[in-house]
Amino acid sequence: MNTEILSYLRKVTDEEQAILDGRTTIDRDIYMQGDENTINSKKLLAAGKLITLRPCTRFIHFPAHSHDYVEVVYVCAGKSIHIVNGKEIRLQQGDLLFLSQSAVHEVLRAELEDIAVNFIVLPEFFVSSLTAVGEEETPLRRFLVDCLCGQKNGPGYLQFRVSHLIPVQNLMENLLWTLIRETPSKRNVCQMTMALLFMQLLNDTDALVTENREEEAVIKALRYLETNYVDGKLTEVAELLHYDVSSLSRQIKQKTGKNYIQLVQEKRLAQAVFLLKNTNQNVADISVAVGYENISYFHRIFTAAFGMSPKHFRDQDKVAK
Secondary structure, three states: OOHHHHHHHHOOOHHHHHHHOOOOOOOHHHHOOOOOOEEOHHHHOOOOOOEEEEEOOOOOOEEEEEEOOEEEEEEEEOEEEEEEOOEEEEEEOOOEEEEOOOOOEEEOOOOOOOEEEEEEEOHHHHHHHHHHHOOOOOHHHHHHHHHHOOOOOOOOEEEEOOOOOHHHHHHHHHHHHHHHOOOOOHHHHHHHHHHHHHHHHHHOHHHEEOOOHHHHHHHHHHHHHHHHOOOOOHHHHHHHHOOOHHHHHHHHHHHHOOOHHHHHHHHHHHHHHHHHHHOOOOHHHHHHHOOOOOHHHHHHHHHHHHOOOHHHHHHHHHHHO
16 A cells, blocks of 8 residues: 555544544534434535545444445455444455445444545446446346445445455555545546446455355356356356255345346347447357357347347447447
């Protein structure tokens, strides 16, 4: 971590100094309105802003609360211990924790050298940052984003142990630097940085920590689907995960709202769109490449999904460019 960033974040804030001087509870006026235990984004974000950061408050236990925004916790040094939906989560230097609006969250006391930051992020920031990259929509990506943006069936949080992933650490440092230094075009830089961060995390979902066996199975099934959408079978996934096929099918439906066959079709069509936009392959070859030997069937489901034939879709994309 850049020493200038660490020095800035290590400073004792006015709020922390009041705690060291004897205050025994958090100052609710900083975070909340009225008697509700929900941290209000309007208290922390300037009007029109989609993202900001605050150093995590040290020297006190922050009691259970929720947020009306997505919170991202990053540990710059030391450790940070959280309780989310009743589960203790211990973060070490370099770890990331994403909290959705549905999460019930508390933070245990941290000391001077335990330096963590909270990114306060409105949900639309994630949508626009991911759109900016233009990567294909996939079931795995959508599932993780839904978890962040308050999907009712989601876990409410995503924990990543990524201290060993240098690209992730570089992106987090860039995000910190941009927000601390008030870099020109700050929003655009932050959105692109966050999009690149998501791409790295999606490529390294082994770093995702799951406490729930069912959630882990669904994420692993979606990860399998990313590379085996042409001919992968649910029975094969279940065998790889040592899971009952019927149980896995039910969990996929419950967590994503769609069955495995529907998710396969979504992934195949997403890849077809990518190939139509970025290659000169003819439609028949693309159909086979994404798993549809029956070209007529591919035409039918593509048209049903996008309201136009694959050729018309490609032609429109060329005009748009």
